[in-house]
Amino acid sequence: MARLNDDGQWIVLMGFLISIALLFLMLIVSQATLVGQTTAEGVLEFPKHEIRDLRGQVIDSVGEGEFTRDISEDIRLLSLERNHALVQIDKEPGPLGTVMITIRFNNGVTIYEETLLI
């Protein structure tokens, strides 16, 4: 009698290794949602379309010679009401009969400023 049977030691060893692997996987999974959320949020926040619309509108009305104080005020009020953004458009005469327009857009997250010669 009295002979130790140690053929099953690998089972214990495998169990040990698998449990450590599971621990690491758990750590990775618990961090994953956090990263995804912040990235998605950053992409959503950027006001690309708002700035494009604003630029397009200003360039159009300056090109057609219709850009007045009233239109500038309308654009400002609409931006504030709809996009929660402060917009300021300044018009100055530029060189050689051009018009120099400065557009400034600030919605609390993104500040955008551009000077155009039209």
Added chain:
Amino acid sequence: MRRDDGVSEAIGFILIFSIVVIGIAIVILYGLPLIIAGQGSADMRNMEQTMIVLQNDQKSLSYKMVPYKETALQVSGGTLHVTGVSGVFTVSYSDPDGVLRTLPSYEPGQIRYTSDLDRSRVAIENGAVVTRPGFAPGSAMLAEPRWYVDDHQTVTLIISFISFDTDRDRTLAGVGRLGMKSVSAKLNTTEYQVFPGTIEIGYTPHPEEDYSVAWENYLIGRLGMHSTGADSYRHPNAARLIVKETVIQISGF
């Protein structure tokens, strides 16, 4: 020849078996509370994420003219509660003629999650995600509201109040939907000309839902305001004040 007359498989088995049983007992005695606490904090973190998603929905409704948003969410390890009760914000300023004006106060209401484990909370109050421990003072802001200062030519302070309109208090535990609709008739943006440095914002916390530390840190740290007494803050040089009011109607669950 090896002398192993004293070695017995039965004794060895009993020894190893008892070590295993003692190990399990120690895990249950000391480890289980840790596991439960870990589950509780995982639930809490999960809800923090959900609240940030809900806050994004609110931002879309308030600042992007989106009419309706619906989010499916799972509330585990606690309850989600929508209520009209919260801290109260007051705004006062003096106009360039020196007349002191006080705007009607805002009680925006809360979407609040209370953990079953230790009663700690995470809530959306006035567009900000705030959290506080269950039985201890103090609070923190996890995600900020969209208030800002623009100092291009005139220093302008833009603040927005997002209130909830619930016809009744609502409670959710488990899986549910939360629909949010912006009440366009109550959407309002007003501009005020201000004598520079006279805008005062007051926050009166609800006695049981006190997030004053979070709001204090936000107003002082991010908006550059100064404290002028208990829960009252003044902006040093803003000459224009823009107040945006949004009312969001909550439906679902």
